[in-house]
Amino acid sequence: MTQTQSQSSVATKRISTYLTLIVLIVAALAIIAIVIAAGVYASDPNNSTNVLTSGFFALIGLVALTMSLFTLYQSRRQTAEMKIEIPKVMTTIQCTNKSCDAKTVREFQRGDYVFKELDTPCQKCSGRQMITAVYKEVKEKEKTYNV
Numbered sequence: 506m507t508q509t510q511s512q513s514s515v516a517t518k519r520i521s522t523y524l525t526l527i528v529l530i531v532a533a534l535a536i537i538a539i540v541i542a543a544g545v546y547a548s549d550p551n552n553s554t555n556v557l558t559s560g561f562f563a564l565i566g567l568v569a570l571t572m573s574l575f576t577l578y579q580s581r582r583q584t585a586e587m588k589i590e591i592p593k594v595m596t597t598i599q600c601t602n603k604s605c606d607a608k609t610v611r612e613f614q615r616g617d618y619v620f621k622e623l624d625t626p627c628q629k630c631s632g633r634q635m636i637t638a639v640y641k642e643v644k645e646k647e648k649t650y651n652v
């Protein structure tokens with residue numbers, strides 16, 4: 506894992522933990538509101554003011570609960586998207602020997618740059634190897650969403 510990948514995943518984790526905490530507080534308040542509504546209604550169902558108050562509390566509770574669940578769902582989806590968006594960086598290594606021209610592709614390592622000559626010799630002709638390309642790997646097929 507490269508440094509950039511670990512940094513972004515830490516940031517994602519921090520955001521989701523913070524968001525989850527808020528969502529849980531809102532959900533708890535929503536449940537309290539619904540409980541109050543039920544309590545007020547149960548105390549005197551014939552009193553019109555009580556019915557109105559309980560209806561009001563129930564509405565607040567339901568709206569808040571729906572919003573918190575929706576936020577949680579959205580954040581989960583966003584986290585999943587962010588994970589997919591981290592592209593794999595690949596390095597292409599080619600043998601400098603024109604008659605050999607062996608080509609290998611491996612994951613990017615720290616200190617890789619184009620035209621860098623490598624210490625490890627070519628496996629075929631034991632000639633010098635050079636980095637000819639550093640690029641992001643694009644995988645469109647991996648963009649699937651967990652619903």
Ligand SMILES: [Zn+2]
Binds near residue numbers: 600602627631632
């Ligand atoms: Zn070679």
